[in-house]
Structures are given as C-alpha cells and as structure tokens.
Amino acid sequence: MTAPLSPPRLLPSGDAAITVEFGRNIDDVANRRVLALDRALADAPIEGVTEAVPTYRSLLVHYDPVRIGFDELGERLTTLARLPVPPATGSRRWRIPVAYGGEHGIDLEDVARTLNTTPNDIVARHIAGDYRVAMIGFTPGFSYLSGLDDSLQMPRRQNPRLLTPAGSISIGGLQTGIQCLAGPSGWHLIGRTAVRTYQLHRDPVFLLEPGDAVTFYAIDGRQFVEQDRAAARGEFVAELVTP
Amino acid sequence: MSKLLVTAVGPATSVQDGGRYGAQRYGLTPGGAMDRLALAVANCLVGNPLFAAVIEVGPLSAGFVAREGKVRVALSGAERHVEVAGHPLPFNQSCTLNDGDTLTLAAARGGTFSYLAIEGGVKGEPTFGSLAVNARAGLGSPFPRPLQVGDALDVDAAKPAAERRVQLPALSGDPIRVVMGPQDNEFGEAKGLFLESEWKVSATSDRMGYRLEGPAITHLHGYNIVSDGTVNGSIQVPGNGQPIVLMPDRGTSGGYPKIATVISADLGRLAQIPVGRGFRFRAVTVAEAQAEARAMAEFLRTLPDRVREVRDPDITDALQNANIAGSAVNALDSET
Structure with missing residues (x-):
C-alpha cells in the first residue's frame, strides 16, 4: 500500500x-x-x-x-x-505501578458514576490498555498516552483545578496521562504513581520518550509509600521491559 | 565579590533571564522574563549581555541592601518610585550602591514587572542554560523559588565607570496585536466578539497565564480539542469562555482551542498591563507580525548605541528623568 x-x-x-x-x-x-x-x-x-x-x-x-x-x-x-514514514520499530516498554482511587484518585468514583459502572471496572479497563507515549508536554515529564479504551472517554472538567498532585494518572477526553509534577489540570484523577518521569539529578532526567510503550498495574497505598521513597532516591520504580 | 541582600519582597519576585530553550519536547517550559525588552534595557545599562539573569520584581514593594562592597544596578520596566540611600533613582539609568546603601522600590504604578539588573549578572548554576526560576519544576539558581527576605545574592563588585542612561520611546497604549489561529476555525461569530470587546487582566493571573475577563467566547464544536503545542502568547479559550493568554511559565501543550496568538513584539507590553485595566486586541497578518519582530530585534541590536553616559548625575537631573517617566505613565492612565 x-x-x-x-x-x-x-x-x-x-x-x-x-x-x-x-x-x-x-x-x-x-x-x-x-x-x-x-x-x-x-x-x-x-x-x-x-x-x-x-x-x-x-x-x-x-x-x-x-x-x-x-x-x-x-x-x-x-x-x-513528503518523505516516507519509517515503519514503527520495536519500542521500549515500561510497566508502571498505580495506586487507584481513594485519596490517590479522587475522581475515580465520579468517573464510574458518569460512565454507569463501578470503580473496580474502570480500574480493570484502564489496566487492560496497551498504551504508547504519543507526546510529552504541558509540564515537565507529563506523558500523554494513546490507546485509551473508547468506553473510558470523559470530557475535561469545565473549570480546571489549579493544583493537582504529582504522579497523578488521569483521563481527559480520549487521552490518559502520567503527570509528574503538582500543577493545574482539567483532567479526571483516577490514581497516582510514584514513578518520576522527570527528575533533575537523575540520569536520564526525562524517563520516557515519545513512542515508548506503556502498561499499568495496580498497587495498594502501602506499596505506593514504599515506592515513593525509592523514587525520591533516584530509582526508576517503573520496570523497563526490553523488546 | 559583593552581595545584594533582600530586605523586603512581595510575591512574584524571582531571578529571570532570557529563558530555557530546547526541552519543550519534554514539557519543560522556557520561562524567562515576562517583558524581554525591559530585561534587555536593564542589562544593557550595566554592561551585561542583554538576556543575562536579573531580578524580576513583581508589582508590590521591595527592598535590597548592598553588602561587602559596591554594587552597580539599573532598573527598567514598570515604573515605580525608587530610592537609593534616600535619594530618588530614575528608571533606565544605572547607579552604584556603596557598601551598606539601601535600594527601596515602591509598588509599581501603571505596570506590573520591573527589572533590576546587576553589573556582572546574578551568580548561579544554570540548568538547561538558564538561571530562570521555574518553581513548579524546581529549577532556578541561586534559589529554585521566588526571592524571600534574607536571601543574599553573590554579585560582582562594581567597576569604576560613569553611570549610563537610555531614553526610551513612551510605552504605547495601542491595542495588543494578535495573529489569528491556530484554532480560530473552532470559533464562529465569537471571533468578532473577541476582537471588538474590552478585556481586563484578572487578579488570578500569574507567570503561567493571564486570565482575561470579558464577554464569554463560545466555541462552535465544544472546548475539547486534542492537546497540541503552545507558544508564549497563545490565547486559549476554556469551557467558561474566558480567554487565557499563555505566558513564559505556560504548559508546553494544552487542550483548549487557541483562538489567536499575541505577536512576540507585543507580549511584554501585555505582561505589563495591570490587573483591572481595560485593553483591546487587534488582528494582524503573520507578515506584519514578523516585520514587527524584526523591528524589535533591530531595536535590541542598536540598543547599546542609544546608551549615554551620565556626566553630571545631580539631583535635578534625576528629578527631571523621574518626571518624564511619570508623564509617560500618566498618558497611559488617561487612555483607559
């Protein structure tokens, strides 16, 4: 073709x-x-x-x-x-831990209500996704992922929040994202990860590149606290699965 | 080596320079001075590279004191009453503080940001080529945050030299010029409303964005677009219809339609419009905007030639300059 x-x-x-x-x-x-x-x-x-x-x-x-x-x-x-687009090459894959719902994802219940289902079902569908880093933007390390299940689509909030937590995993429109730093957001917050996609004194400073593949897995609040300490020491926390 | 000690400071006062470019693809915003022309003028007066790091002073009052030696400074940008050791200091003129001299800045009149340049620049460790404070990303040096009382900046001891001043054209109160797009096709008749209406800068504005107050700008197809890249001056319209002009600490991408973009030559002028003052936009072509950008670059290139030595810096001279500045500000006020 x-x-x-x-x-x-x-x-x-x-x-x-x-x-x-x-x-x-x-x-x-x-x-x-x-x-x-x-x-x-x-x-x-x-x-x-x-x-x-x-x-x-x-x-x-x-x-x-x-x-x-x-x-x-x-x-x-x-x-x-006009140059031909090179074929997609075997990309790196990251497995990223997420603490879903509760204090870690304050909008999960609202999202479930809006989509007429349960919070557990939203989490199951989010974890089932096979995502790709389509772009990095807005704030340092904020990774926008493609591959969100159509049924999880949510319009952005009409009034963006002025402050949302670092590590938020959220849904906005047909996009899902990993937010690295605390900051404003108009997206729905469903969970949190300890992974720092941006960390100044680590090599590399920016963990993800556009084109990388991403999957999520669920962790509990206690694991989140442990991973957050490890990440603060400079550990990736995210697992890199080589092709 | 001398020091400049912060003795009084309001919010929104931080070290800024020409900005941090090259990592917008990772979401790292450029930051840098809100008014690049004023940054360049202040630096030029003390012999620094035009986009070297300075102290960007927010709209409220501030105070400094020189320690351990002489410090040469110059102020440009939003006019305000300034005294050095009790004597008035005009804007756009350098001055040498003796060890122990105080530098006091009153609240800004008819503007928002003033630029305090120090001979030899601010000393610090650059990240991505810049000392500019980006508090959210933890970047900026010598402090990765706005300045606080008690902060001491290491600076060069002033070199023996004549003080210098520059005459600038009065600030224009003309409409802020924009290039329509990139998503102006997301708006119908609201484009006319945007260009015909008077706008005010909201008190919730900051270095990330100037939130505007005026009539609601409605979208043709809703307010969700697929996020794409932003620039300094992008005017995005969220669901509530109140435009936000993205400023140097902006997000590098955004998902609200962008009706227009402030031209680069007018962005500093917009940054200086105080909260609550009315202003308008006017649409120009890309070619007109690029001609203005080239004119601004030419003005900056010839700026050092416009600088004159102050041969007799007596108090009459200083007062006369202060009056010229005051009448320029009054002229602006009378137009609103």
Missing part, C-alpha cells in the same frame, strides 16, 4: 512558530507522521528553526522570524513531510 501522503496543514502559532498539523483526532498514523517529521528535521536541520515539539497530531516548529519567514519555512517543512 503506497497511498500518497496528504500534505499537512500549516497553521501559524503567532510570528515565531508553525503548527504542522497531520490530523485533528488522536490517530496513530498522524502521530507516526509527526514523529517522522520530527526525526527528519533533526537529521536535516533548517537554519532558523530553534526547536520542535511533537504532539499527538502535529509538530510545533519554533523558529526565529529574523532568520526565516513563514512561507519559506512552510514550504521546506511540507517537502520534509
């Missing part, structure tokens, strides 16, 4: 960034094209481009408008986006 790739949409994000949009929905094909363009740009840098930020469905390309204009950069990005 060699269907021609449709050109991406080039949307201005002000005068110093272009959103190169491959799709409007959460879609693995679009995400693979995003990551492919990101790699192509890293392999053949364009003068004036300052950094690129892959997301689910678009690559945000920051640039210096003194060195390159919107039209020229847009043309060059369109050309790079």
Whole structure:
C-alpha cells in the first residue's frame, strides 16, 4: 500500500512558530507522521528553526522570524513531510505501578458514576490498555498516552483545578496521562504513581520518550509509600521491559 | 565579590533571564522574563549581555541592601518610585550602591514587572542554560523559588565607570496585536466578539497565564480539542469562555482551542498591563507580525548605541528623568 501522503496543514502559532498539523483526532498514523517529521528535521536541520515539539497530531516548529519567514519555512517543512514514514520499530516498554482511587484518585468514583459502572471496572479497563507515549508536554515529564479504551472517554472538567498532585494518572477526553509534577489540570484523577518521569539529578532526567510503550498495574497505598521513597532516591520504580 | 541582600519582597519576585530553550519536547517550559525588552534595557545599562539573569520584581514593594562592597544596578520596566540611600533613582539609568546603601522600590504604578539588573549578572548554576526560576519544576539558581527576605545574592563588585542612561520611546497604549489561529476555525461569530470587546487582566493571573475577563467566547464544536503545542502568547479559550493568554511559565501543550496568538513584539507590553485595566486586541497578518519582530530585534541590536553616559548625575537631573517617566505613565492612565 503506497497511498500518497496528504500534505499537512500549516497553521501559524503567532510570528515565531508553525503548527504542522497531520490530523485533528488522536490517530496513530498522524502521530507516526509527526514523529517522522520530527526525526527528519533533526537529521536535516533548517537554519532558523530553534526547536520542535511533537504532539499527538502535529509538530510545533519554533523558529526565529529574523532568520526565516513563514512561507519559506512552510514550504521546506511540507517537502520534509513528503518523505516516507519509517515503519514503527520495536519500542521500549515500561510497566508502571498505580495506586487507584481513594485519596490517590479522587475522581475515580465520579468517573464510574458518569460512565454507569463501578470503580473496580474502570480500574480493570484502564489496566487492560496497551498504551504508547504519543507526546510529552504541558509540564515537565507529563506523558500523554494513546490507546485509551473508547468506553473510558470523559470530557475535561469545565473549570480546571489549579493544583493537582504529582504522579497523578488521569483521563481527559480520549487521552490518559502520567503527570509528574503538582500543577493545574482539567483532567479526571483516577490514581497516582510514584514513578518520576522527570527528575533533575537523575540520569536520564526525562524517563520516557515519545513512542515508548506503556502498561499499568495496580498497587495498594502501602506499596505506593514504599515506592515513593525509592523514587525520591533516584530509582526508576517503573520496570523497563526490553523488546 | 559583593552581595545584594533582600530586605523586603512581595510575591512574584524571582531571578529571570532570557529563558530555557530546547526541552519543550519534554514539557519543560522556557520561562524567562515576562517583558524581554525591559530585561534587555536593564542589562544593557550595566554592561551585561542583554538576556543575562536579573531580578524580576513583581508589582508590590521591595527592598535590597548592598553588602561587602559596591554594587552597580539599573532598573527598567514598570515604573515605580525608587530610592537609593534616600535619594530618588530614575528608571533606565544605572547607579552604584556603596557598601551598606539601601535600594527601596515602591509598588509599581501603571505596570506590573520591573527589572533590576546587576553589573556582572546574578551568580548561579544554570540548568538547561538558564538561571530562570521555574518553581513548579524546581529549577532556578541561586534559589529554585521566588526571592524571600534574607536571601543574599553573590554579585560582582562594581567597576569604576560613569553611570549610563537610555531614553526610551513612551510605552504605547495601542491595542495588543494578535495573529489569528491556530484554532480560530473552532470559533464562529465569537471571533468578532473577541476582537471588538474590552478585556481586563484578572487578579488570578500569574507567570503561567493571564486570565482575561470579558464577554464569554463560545466555541462552535465544544472546548475539547486534542492537546497540541503552545507558544508564549497563545490565547486559549476554556469551557467558561474566558480567554487565557499563555505566558513564559505556560504548559508546553494544552487542550483548549487557541483562538489567536499575541505577536512576540507585543507580549511584554501585555505582561505589563495591570490587573483591572481595560485593553483591546487587534488582528494582524503573520507578515506584519514578523516585520514587527524584526523591528524589535533591530531595536535590541542598536540598543547599546542609544546608551549615554551620565556626566553630571545631580539631583535635578534625576528629578527631571523621574518626571518624564511619570508623564509617560500618566498618558497611559488617561487612555483607559
């Protein structure tokens, strides 16, 4: 199958960034094209481009408008986006422990009520998922995962919370995520992990990369406390399963 | 080596510089000064690289004292009454504190952030190339948090040299210019309402985002989009219809539709609009916005040529400068 790739949409994000949009929905094909363009740009840098930020469905390309204009950069990005997308390679897989519900996931019961089921059923369906890191963003290490069961989809909260705990595992729309730092969020909090996807004085500082595979398993509150201590010492806590 | 000791400080005062770039792909926000032009001016006056680390002083009053030697400083940005050892210090002019001299800053008038540059810069350990405080990520040096009373900053002893000053064009009160998009197609007639209405900066605003108060901006297809990347100046509209302008401590991605983006040349001017003051937006093309960005870069490139030595820094001179600054602020106030 060699269907021609449709050109991406080039949307201005002000005068110093272009959103190169491959799709409007959460879609693995679009995400693979995003990551492919990101790699192509890293392999053949364009003068004036300052950094690129892959997301689910678009690559945000920051640039210096003194060195390159919107039209020229847009043309060059369109050309790079025509390159064939390399096949998905065997990615790393992480097993990540989560304490679900109660004080660790204050919205689990609400989510279960909204979806007309039980908290245990929500947890079972969340653990059953086979996820992939589609992007990292919002706050350091916040990993957005694709692969959420359609039946767990929840609209975001109308009024975002100003402060949510570090390590929150949450659902927003068709996305589920691992939040590393305490901060604002409009998503529904269903659990917490001790895994630090970002830790300054650890090697690597950022644990997950876009494209990594992720599965979750449930732990209790006591295990969470033990793992949290280990993570504070710099241990990964997450298990790395090599392909 | 001298020291600058913090003797009084409100919230939202922290070490900031040009920002921390290159790790937005991991969610690390750039941070850095809210008003880059004022950052550059303050640094230029004390002979620093334009985007070196300074103290970004929030809207409330603050106080400092020089210890263990002389310290050269300069202030730019939001005007406020400033005294050095009891004598008024004009904005946009350097000054040398003697050992033991106090530097007192009153609350800001007609602005939000002032920039206190120190000759030789702030000393610290950069992370990802920057000293800028990002309290949420635990980054920033010498303190990974806003400044507190009792903090002592290591600084260079002032070199013997004439003081310097620069005349700046008065701050414009014109509308804040935006480029529409990237998701303006998520809005119908609300786009007109957004451009025609008067907006006010809410008191809940901070270095992450300026929450705006005005008419509700309604979405055509709901307020959930698939999260994508943000920039300084992205204007996202959450479910309550009240826009949020994303500022340097923003999240690197967000899932609310972005109706428009503040142009880079106007972002510092927006950052300086005080809580409660009305302002408007105006749409421009990408080409116009890029012409403004190039003009701003050219202004910064020629900034060192605009600096003059202060040959006779007597009190009359200082008062005259203070009056010029005061009338610029009054002109802004009268437009609202």
